[in-house]
Amino acid sequence: MKINNQALPMEKVFRDPVHNYIHVQHQVILDLINSREVQRLRRIKQLGTSSFTFHGAEHSRFAHSLGVYEITRQICDIFKRNYSIEKIGPDGWDDSQRLVTLCAALLHDVGHGPYSHTFEHIFNTDHEALTVAIITSPETEVFxxxxxxxxxxxxxxASVITKTYPNQQVVQMISSQIDADRMDYLLRDAYFTGTEYGTFDLTRILRVIRPYRGGIAFSINGMHAVEDYIVSRYQMYVQVYFHPVSRGMEVILAHLLDRAHELFHEDNQLFEYHSQFLKPFLKGKFTLEDYLRLDDGVLNTYFSQWISEKDLILSDLARRFLDRKPLKSITIDSVDNPNLPIMRDLVEKAGFNPNYYTAINSSYDLPYDFYRPEQGRHRTQIELMEKDGSLVELSKASQLVAALAGQGQGDARFYFPKEMIQKDPTNLFEDYYQAFSSHIHNGALAK
Structure with missing residues (x-):
């Protein structure tokens, strides 16, 4: 199959705060960047509701996609220069794979929607399936x-995105436990949130990364740089991605969309004169074109309109979201804690619908895990390469990573209105305030 691999007459560059310059050398990459579907990512925040906690975190999925492309481009250059098939044989890199790898890197997040994961949960969308649809549907500019x-x-x-592409070097460069995607978002998110502990030595990791026949490995003399990456990932999840205030705003957003969904099914004329782009999702029947019309700004505009709606719950939740009024929370030891129904009952007696003003939110992630055959699922573990070419799994060589491997991080929290613990000068909530606060202060919900 003949590949049209047209190079630009002179490379284009994009100035970037994380990578300094993003280098574009292929016409197809520049065309993809300028496509409608990729430009839409400028209007979708990378970190969703985290910007309500870390005010600098306004960066977009567009910037992240360029960053993943740039790291992938650098890896391809390193592989071609040092580890080509011509130099080291079958374990080496075939540079004819470069263009498919770069395109997959740039497009890996093109299917994300507004407030990605919250929107997915409410409307049962799947950003990976939509990424594949955007790449393979003849009506898109990307296709x-x-x-x-x-x-x-x-x-x-598309097969690189779905991990079915036969060359595992290509797949693991884009999707593994240490890939271009994760490396960029950790550095980028740390930069824009101002959290220095999220940084790691990318230069060193790129120095020790290398291909082998089964995928990607790292020279064992670079183990400490890989350890640094694992610890940085751990810190970012604990301190940024699982921040209780960001999750409190996520809960408000989820309840807001849930309420709109419920009201629409009670009266589908409710949004007759506004929120038109959201109606296919409220109906549960949408096209790819419907999906591509949505971004964070579209939803925020609808939320502004909902503040004026007659339904008090919809109006109040929209106001709380736009004005940054997150629900408060406390850690819980179990979702079956016998005090939770009591707390929900107190919230209801204070005048709040507990279905929309309380929530249990659990967030857990593994900083690193190794392949466990008994679990019956594939996991790409991090391999270190000895000088003789043999491989050793990371946690077998690193005591630090062994301590983190397989250990879930995160917590479960019970969310409720701030009014339940905030002294009310009108005394409207006084009785409930006293009862609710006593449960919290007595540690009734947490270990």
């Missing part, structure tokens, strides 16, 4: 650009 490279090329790029 048309990729199809000019070669017939069947869009499907090849």
């Amino acid at each position: 048309q650009i990729l199809n000019r490279v070669a017939e069947g090329f869009p499907e090849k790029v």
Whole structure:
């Protein structure tokens, strides 16, 4: 199959606060960046509701996608220079794989929607499936650009996203426990949230990364740089991604969309004169074109309109979200804690619908895990390469990583209105305030 691998007459660069310059050397990459579907990512925040906690975190999925592309481009250059098939044989890098790898890196998040994961949960969308649809649907600009490279090329790029592409070096460069995606978002999110502990030595990791026949490995003399990456990931999840205030805003957002969903099914004329782009999702029947119309700004505009709606719950939740009034929370030892129904009952007696003003939110993640055959699922573990070419799994060589491996991090929290613990000068909530506060102060919900 002949590949149209047209190079630009002179490389283009994008100035970037994390990588200094993003280097674009192929016409297809520049065309993809300028496509409608990729430009939409400028209007979707990378960190969703985290910007309500870390005010600098206004960066977009567009910037992240460029960053993943740039790290991938650098890896391809290193592999070609030091580890090509011509130099080291079958374990080496075949540079004919470069273009499909770069396209997949740039497009890996193109299917994300507004407030990605919360929206997915409410409307049962799947950003990975939508990424594949955008890449392989003839009506998209992305497909048309990729199809000019070669017939069947869009499907090849999509197979990298779904991890079915036969070359595991390509797949693991984009999706593994230490890939270009994670490396960029950790550095980028740390930069924009101002959290220095999220940084790690990318230069050193790129120095020790290398291909082998089964995928990607790291020279064992670079183990400490990989350890640094694992610890940075651990810190970012604990301090940023699982921050209780960000999750409190997520709960408000989820309840707001839930309420709109419920009201629409009670009266589908409710949003007759506004919120038109959201109606296909409220109906549960949407097209790819419907999905591509949505971004954070569209939803925020609808939330502003909902403040004026007659339904008091919808109006209040919209106001709380736009004005940054998160629900408060306390850690709980179990979702079956016998005090939770009591707390929900107190919230209801104070005048709040507990279905929309309380929530149990659990957030857990593994900083690193190794392959466990008994679990019956594939996991790409991090491999270190000895000088003789043999491989050792990371946690077998690193005591630090062994201590973190397989250990879930995060917590479960019970969310409730701030009014339940805030002294009310009108005394409207006084009785409930006293009862609710006593449960919290006595440690009734947590260990």
